[in-house]
Amino acid sequence: MTQTIPHPRHVPAATPTAGQPYEYHRRPLVEPDWTRFPGWRHVTRDQWESAQWQRVNCVKNIKQLRAVFGDLIDETFYADLEADQLALATMSMLVPPQMINTMVPFATLTTEALLADPIRRYMIPVASDRRTDWPSHPYASRDSLHEHDMWVAEGLTHRYPTKVLAELLSTCPQYCGHCTRMDLVGNSTPAVDKLKLTLKPVDRYDAHIAYLKAHPGVRDVVVSGGDVANVPWRNLESYLMRLLELETVRDIRLATKALMGLPQHWLQPDVVEGLERVARTAARRGVNLAIHTHVNHAQSLTPLVAKAAQTALDVGVRDVRNQGVLMRGVNATTPELLDLCFALQGEAGILPYYFYMCDMIPNAEHWRVPVWHAQQLQHDIMGYLPGYATPRIVCDVPFVGKRWVHMLTDYDRERGISYWTKNYRTSIESADLEALNKRYAYYDPIDTLPADGQQWWHDHRND
Ligand code: SF4
Structure with a gap:
């Protein structure tokens, strides 16, 4: 089942075609039997x-x-x-x-x-x-985005100047094979002994709030995990209300794949009523409260998912947005991405916001795509959706953060190494005078490189 990388358009280059490369047809959502x-x-x-x-x-x-x-x-x-x-x-x-x-x-x-x-x-x-030639890239790592290194309190990653990621817990209602937080999230597997959160949840949450009080420059909190659908609602509501008491916090995003994977959770009366209380408080205080979910394919969208998204909007959540992950064999062609985006935007009331390139974690090479492929996809999806609903395809570059895929400064296509720069320091570089002058590398999957590039990695695999 090893997949070669398809042409993004799924159209043989030599075949002349008339009409549009992608034809839009409205497809109402259906709950499979x-x-x-x-x-x-x-x-x-x-x-x-x-x-x-x-x-x-x-x-x-x-x-x-x-x-x-x-x-x-x-x-x-x-x-x-x-x-x-x-x-x-x-x-x-x-x-x-x-x-x-x-x-x-x-x-x-x-x-x-x-x-x-x-x-x-x-x-x-x-x-x-999985690939047998290069199952992992030589530079793959367990915490490829160094989120744990950037913890300023247990579960609180401060990577961007004005934003933090709050990991409230390390479980989800569903576990995705490509999870970028594979270092922390879920149960240990024979291949990975997971990091454990050690504080009691109440102490972890206190530490987050204390950090935010001490750092008024942080205005945006992504409340995540794991998946917030696994936090008992009363505890989640209390955490959110404490955030809303901080006048410096202006954006709150709730990260929950369960809106799609377990929409039944977000339709429970006590959760809906609680969400309404939080949304009302956020609106009164002028805070943007949004839900960010994670849908990777149009097949995942059913009427129940649309109902859960609509219910969140009805009770006052300002927006429901999607952050998918680009993966070979899942969604890495233009028709698959556009089908998904039209189903999100036109049928489910969810804004197509981002597609992340799959991160450089172990055993993920069969899913990852090279940067040039992501750039081609970004090019090919332009002009079909409303501009505000055309997703950005982004690369989360280690030690840098999200970059649009066309923002690289240099690209060695033979060895599959792209170079990126940044305009802020992460929390672990506050004293590094050179951080903003460096170039940071991201690596394409080796099996997608030309023969000379593959040979180079073969010769240097133990360097
Ligand atoms: S829902 Fe998110 S955090 Fe949980 S396993 Fe999937 S990708 Fe990882």
Whole structure:
């Protein structure tokens, strides 16, 4: 299943084509029929729409996955999955029924269809997905963005001058195979012994608030994890209300993939009522409160996801935005990105905001795309969506932060090394006089390089 990099347009370069490279067709959202899975044949709509039922029936291991798929999937698939879990996976398995139901949504479920499915490819990775030549880039690392190095209190990363990332907890209702926080988030796997948060949550939250009080120049807080959907609502509301008491905080973004992966959570009456209280307080104090979610493919958008987004907007959240991750075999072609963006913008009420290039974590090379490919995609999606809803494709450059993919200063295409600069110091460089004069490197996947470049890395792999 190793995938070569497709041409971004999916159009053979030599084939002359008439008309537009991409044709827009409105596609209303449809909830796939979960009773097509043998394990959920008798699940009722009330059960399906219950957050508690979804959480209890999350698939955490191969035995549970077998119980859902019955005899529709060959044993070879489970052997492939087990091989991945035993040696390669950086995330443990946790997939809500809602997400499994978006795999092979409208065709017959077969082993081949499941292997080729974009949601399966990043939520349930198997060993044969990964590259065997270069499974990891030589410069891949567990905490590739150095978020932990930039902690100013446990779970509080201060990387940009005016913004902080607050990791309230280290769990999510779903674990994504490509998670950039694989160092901290989720359970340990045979390949990765995870970092642990050690403070009690109440002490962690106190430390965050104390830091923000002492640093009035920080005006923007991304409240994340993990996923805030796993913070008991009362605790999350209390944290948010404490943030809203700080006059210096002007933007709050709640990071939750669960808006898509477990929309049932965000539709629970106590959560909706609590969100309304927070949104009202934010509006009264002139603070921009938004939800940021993480959808990677149009298949993931169902009427229930749209309802959860609309409900958040109805109770006063100012905006719901998407930050997807660009991945080979999932969404790294122009039609896949535009289909997703039109479904987000036109059907689900979610603003297509960013696509991040997949970070340089271990065993991720089969997902990552080179910078030139991301630049081509950015070029090819321009002009179809409203300007304000045309997402930016960004590279999160280690020690730098987000850069639009055309912002590089130099690019060695043969060795796949792009060079970037920055205009601010992170919290670990306050005394570094040279930080703003340096060039910082980002690396393309080696299998996408020309032969000479691949040979260079082969010759220098142990340098
Ligand atoms: S939801 Fe976000 S934090 Fe959680 S596993 Fe997925 S990418 Fe990582």
